Amino acid sequence: MTTRDALKIWIVEALSALGPSTVPRIAQHIWENHEAELRQSGDLFYTWQYAMRWAGQILQNEGKLSKAGPGRTWMLI
Template identity: 40%
Template structure:
């Protein structure tokens, strides 16, 4: 898996959670769905929890996710 795939994976995780979730729920679901795709020999294996936040920022810039000011504290939501 590559870092640039994370925004698409995050969309799928959020859809799987009904369009919204806390960061804890999102990370648990991401690991459940995609953990096996993370290769221990790749840096993303060690940085994905940081990089998923980058993906959320990219999705907010694209207006695919609601701005953090609109969502409840600690909740990520699709627009």
């Protein structure tokens, strides 16, 4: 089952593939590449985009992500 920790990995994957990106573009990338896992994630399926934002905050707190780009663009550090 998909966990919130998987979202951190998927955010890093998305930013590695896309470069600096907005939250909607990151969510789109995650959906396009992990739809099946998300559909099987139980209650997380209904809150994954909210949880993705918290995962991004954790990555920022860990010094792995910056949200300081134009338009609050997320980027790997």
